[in-house]
Amino acid sequence: MSAFTPDADWLHWHLSPKKPDFVPPEGAVDAHCHVFGPGDQFPFAPERKYTPCDASKDQLWALRDHLGFSRNVIVQATCHGADNRALVDALEHSGGLARGVATVRPDISDEELQALHAAGVRGVRFNFVKRLVDALPFDSLHTVAERIKPLGWHIVIYFEAQELPELYDFFTSLPTTIVVDHMGRPDVSKPVEGEEFQLFIRLLRENSNFWSKVSCPERLSLTGPDTYDDVVPFARHVVEQFPERVLWGTDWPHPNMKSHMPDDGALVDMIPRIAPTPELQQKLLVENPMRLYWPEEWEAQHGA
């Protein structure tokens, strides 16, 4: 039993997701997911803005296998703050099949950075979503960026589309590969060719170090929890325009979902709708995440 009580409106992840009709290619990577707690072993951060249920590494591995995936990229969520112990524990018990994206403070020691790298961390996350976190000042984030660049790490950024204009110049000043969570959370009531989403497309087009996850239709859709039809054009546009720089993830255990809880198997079945050819699926699910998170292994198998 966890030492923490989930928020009263917390939705638990889907306990019996369908077996996907879509069979992912061999070596497919779930490139955005989380582990939470268990709270009595890995306490949630005092500064958190939500309290989740526990969601263990073993439950994540079971979902991976059920969906037909082979590897995970586990992303530190704000409920754990800069305490990466639950993440590191999962990485150290993954048999090399998981990599991590941590949250670190500017004053982290070199020894702590090296230990995170040894565990399998390959990036840090900058979260700007106000309901989740009070973001650090730009100069502090620049300090983190300069500290992690020598390790070859990248930076995952999470923001809402309406904030992109004010964040744009800061983002393009960062010195590493940048991965945008969930396409920058577009307002899908607006057109793909509209000003708001085209600013995001310009960010990717004019900056070859920028990647995007085409995940989380369940967070973005206004048409409800069946097919997320209104999100498909946005994700498909990004995949077709930037096939070498896209990633996909389940976002299990789907923190802070309020309207419904998606079936992870149904999320997998959306992949052919946003990546309609085997070549695009191979890049999205295997080549791109392997190049970013397991580059040595990928280059050993396929050349640089």
Ligand SMILES: O=C(O)/C=C(\CC(=O)C(=O)O)C(=O)O
């Ligand atoms: O899990 C996600 O990608 C999205 C989240 C949670 C999150 O990012 C966090 O807690 O760090 C959200 O929109 O509430």
